[in-house]
Amino acid sequence: MHDVTEQTRRAFLSQGIGAIAASQLLGRAPTGNQGPGQAPKGRRHAPRAKRVIHLYMAGGPSHLETLDEKPALAALDGQPMPESFTRGQPIAQLQGQRLVCLGPRFPFASFGQSGQRICARFPHIGSVADEIAIIRSMQTDQINHDPAHTLFNTGNTNPGRPSMGSWINYGIGSECDDLPGFVVLSSVGRGGQAQPIAARQWSAGFLPSRFQGVEFRSKGDPVLYVNNPPGVTRQQQREAVDTIGRLNSLHDGVVADPEIATRIAQFEMAFRMQRSVPELTDLGNEPSEVLDLYGVEGQDGSFASNCLLARRLAERGVRFIQVYHRAWDHHGGIERAIGLTADEVDRATAALILDLKRRGMLDDTLVLWGGEFGRTPMGQGNGRDHHIRGFSYFMAGGGVRGGVSHGATDELGYRAVEDVVHVRDLHATILHLLGIDYDRLSQRFQGLDVRLTGVEHAEPIWPILA
Numbered sequence: 001m002h003d004v005t006e007q008t009r010r011a012f013l014s015q016g017i018g019a020i021a022a023s024q025l026l027g028r029a030p031t032g033n034q035g036p037g038q039a040p041k042g043r044r045h046a047p048r049a050k051r052v053i054h055l056y057m058a059g060g061p062s063h064l065e066t067l068d069e070k071p072a073l074a075a076l077d078g079q080p081m082p083e084s085f086t087r088g089q090p091i092a093q094l095q096g097q098r099l100v101c102l103g104p105r106f107p108f109a110s111f112g113q114s115g116q117r118i119c120a121r122f123p124h125i126g127s128v129a130d131e132i133a134i135i136r137s138m139q140t141d142q143i144n145h146d147p148a149h150t151l152f153n154t155g156n157t158n159p160g161r162p163s164m165g166s167w168i169n170y171g172i173g174s175e176c177d178d179l180p181g182f183v184v185l186s187s188v189g190r191g192g193q194a195q196p197i198a199a200r201q202w203s204a205g206f207l208p209s210r211f212q213g214v215e216f217r218s219k220g221d222p223v224l225y226v227n228n229p230p231g232v233t234r235q236q237q238r239e240a241v242d243t244i245g246r247l248n249s250l251h252d253g254v255v256a257d258p259e260i261a262t263r264i265a266q267f268e269m270a271f272r273m274q275r276s277v278p279e280l281t282d283l284g285n286e287p288s289e290v291l292d293l294y295g296v297e298g299q300d301g302s303f304a305s306n307c308l309l310a311r312r313l314a315e316r317g318v319r320f321i322q323v324y325h326r327a328w329d330h331h332g333g334i335e336r337a338i339g340l341t342a343d344e345v346d347r348a349t350a351a352l353i354l355d356l357k358r359r360g361m362l363d364d365t366l367v368l369w370g371g372e373f374g375r376t377p378m379g380q381g382n383g384r385d386h387h388i389r390g391f392s393y394f395m396a397g398g399g400v401r402g403g404v405s406h407g408a409t410d411e412l413g414y415r416a417v418e419d420v421v422h423v424r425d426l427h428a429t430i431l432h433l434l435g436i437d438y439d440r441l442s443q444r445f446q447g448l449d450v451r452l453t454g455v456e457h458a459e460p461i462w463p464i465l466a
Contacts, residue, residue: 162204
C-alpha cells in the first residue's frame, strides 16, 4: 500500500510540477539556474545587449594581415627575428628553427571618420570602421588549435565545461520558443586548411543538456529529420509527441531524473522546429537587395549565407549564434590564402553589421569577430605559425563604442604590451554587456563554484564600452 501511495504521489509531482517545469522550458520566460520561471540568476544590471553573434574565424587569423599594422616588421622582412622578443617564449612548430621576420603581405589604410587602420584587403570591414572597436592586445594560454578553441569557448582547457552560449542561456534564458537558444553554423573556406571543430565546443558540459548548442548543417536539411516521413501528418506527429511526453512524465515519477524534463522539452522543441526551421532557412523570401548586400547565392553553406541566417536567427530571438569559418590555418602561402579568405568573409561581415544597424538591431546585438589565437611575426616559409602572446579581435553593437582601438602589441606585433586583454576578460565583457554579473553566474560542480571566467581575475574591457 505504501508503494502504491508513493507511486501516486510521484506521478502527481511529475505530471503537476513536472508539467509546469516543461511548459516553462518551452515558453519565453527566462530559465536561469534558480529554477524555471524565476528571475534569472545571472542578470544583475540592465543589459546593453540581448543577444550575441560570434563570427569565429577558426584556425587563427593573422593580426598582421588584418587589424594590426606593423611598419617596423615590414622594414625587417627577411632579417633574423631579434632574440630579445622570442627568448624563452612558447613557439609551436617553429621551436628550435631559425626565426626570420616576415613582413605584412598587404598594406593598411585609414577607414571612416575614426581613421582606424585596417588591412586594405578588407575594405568592406573598413567601411564599418566607425561601428567597431578593435582590440589589438588579446592574449590566450593555449598554442594548439583544439585546446585553444576549448579555452576560448569554455574559459577552461579541460574538456567537459559549459560553453559560452550554454552559460548565457543558462543565466538569462532564451527569448525563442520554436528554435534553440544557442545555434551553431559552420562554413569551410578555400584559403586554408579546414580546422576540425569538435561538437564539445558548444556542449552544455555539466549544465542541463537543454542549454547545449544545436548545430545547423550547412547544406541539405539544416536539422536531420526536420520533415515528417511520408504518410505521417502533423496531427499524427502531435499525438505521438504528446504520448511520449506523458510516458516520460510517468517515468520521471519513478526515477525523479531532471534530464527527463529536458527530454520532454526537447521533443516539443523538435516538433515546433519542424515549422520554424524551413521558414528560417528559406532565403528566397529575402529581397534581392539584401542577398546582394551579403553576396549570397542561395543557401550554399557559405560564410555569407550563414551570416544572413545569423541575422534571421537573431530576429527570431535566438540568444547566442556562433558562425565558424574554418579557413584561417595559414602555415604556408599566407598571401594567397589571406586573399581568398578575405573574399569569403569581408563583404558578409560588414553586411551583417550594416543590416543589423538599419533594422535597429545593432544597438542590442553584440557582434564579435576573431579566432582562437593569432600568427607569428616570424615566417614559417611563406606562412605563419600559431601565436598566443598578441592578436586582435573586434566587437560591434550591443553597448560597444564604435570607431575606437584598444591596446597594442610591440613594434613587431609579437607581444601585447598595452592594456592587455586575456580571453577571460573578453568573456567578462560579453557577460557584462548582457547584464550578467560574471563573478556570480556559477554552478557547483565537483565541490567548486565554477564560472565561465574561471578563478583567476577577469575584468570587462571598460574603455570600449559605450
